[in-house]
Amino acid sequence: MPKATFNKLKPDKRKQFTDAFLREFALHSYDEASLTSVVSELGIAKGSVYQYFNDKLDLFTFLVGEGAAVKANYIGHLKRTDFPDFWLYFRALYERGVKFDLENPLQSHFLHKLVDNINSPSIQHLYKNMLDQTVTVFEKMVESEIAIGKFRRDIPAKTQGFFLYKASLAINDQLLALGEIDPKKSIEKGLPVFHKKEEVLLRTVDQYIEILKAALDKR
Amino acid sequence: MPKATFNKLKPDKRKQFTDAFLREFALHSYDEASLTSVVSELGIAKGSVYQYFNDKLDLFTFLVGEGAAVKANYIGHLKRTDFPDFWLYFRALYERGVKFDLENPLQSHFLHKLVDNINSPSIQHLYKNMLDQTVTVFEKMVESEIAIGKFRRDIPAKTQGFFLYKASLAINDQLLALGEIDPKKSIEKGLPVFHKKEEVLLRTVDQYIEILKAALDKR
């Protein structure tokens, strides 16, 4: 939790501060990110960071929470029951994700980089919690689909859920591996993750949906 | 490449040296791994490392090459054409992988940890090469299956290949997330990655094959 001092900052200074650290954590993993380099870049004293936050982890945790909250504003209102099948719901999540990415590029970059922190020892605990939560969400979604007879019953929900989770991560990884997106460059230029690649992303999502449909839908 | 001095070492000393570093790189990512801590653990001087190798990267690269070569001895002789379909071949790779794991636990742990080095900045180049090679292998396999009419034609080989690659990584990740395997503990105890979990692994592989069959096989 930020200290009171941080909340009393003038909004534009708070934003400058926040953005600089979002950028750093979007470019480097938690342990590789350097507070020292960010404060020098910002032109403020290092001590200031510790006027606002208890330590590096406190700052990082705050950014995660804020980023997740903002993204939730984009996708939180989507309800599975408003869609005829899971895959249209799944696609809608990506469509709203693109909007979030366009309007909050830095936070989007930051959140995408989060998955790279699996093995940053300093935040193992934090990360494991997030992972478990996410995996559980996917598992629950799969369970619902099985319950209403849409997904296959011969594979455990745990496996289908985890498979789905990994497949959704693979979409981004594929765009990265194929050179369609280049976060490092986008961050430098202040552009969204999927800048000018929104259609490529959604086409890839559609391909993955085609595969996943065949994989998980009840025959 | 190791220096001449390294090859002249007595076999048991060379093995002790190699094993200690395999262990370190199996527990930590490249940048987090500490030569200093390994040499103190080995009871040798830090300068010795630089009598054997040019630098940290040279040592790491050597271990990767050696590990890959040993594993190739286990799976290299398997030919797709010796199996009636891709999935039996796929399963055979895992069966031989288990044997490799049993007989070379440290190298197995080391190779499994490799994928965590995606973002270690010091070996970005090395890692990207390995990734590209691996992805290409999967893509080529998929192309062959498409050519003989076994895999679907409506999804690009690139996507199917990448999907397959990610799915195979997901198998290990799932066992990890579900707590079936615990590399950190296994390494401490000198046990293989899949110690007493060989059956769990192969059952998971079978589940994934069931899913992947439905996903990629031509209808």
Added chain:
DNA sequence: TATAAAAATGACCGGCTAGTCATAATAATT
């Protein structure tokens, strides 16, 4: 055994990090 070649050593270097804290500058209150 004396000499020469090879190998092992560890103190030391420069560079980096997160975090601290007495001091100074600024803002708010009286």
Added chain:
DNA sequence: AATTATTATGACTAGCCGGTCATTTTTATA
């Protein structure tokens, strides 16, 4: 205007790291 509370500062600490190299120890040769 004077006093008090708040905020900003940056030199400093302790702890890491990879890598170096003059020196010593060990091994091989003559």
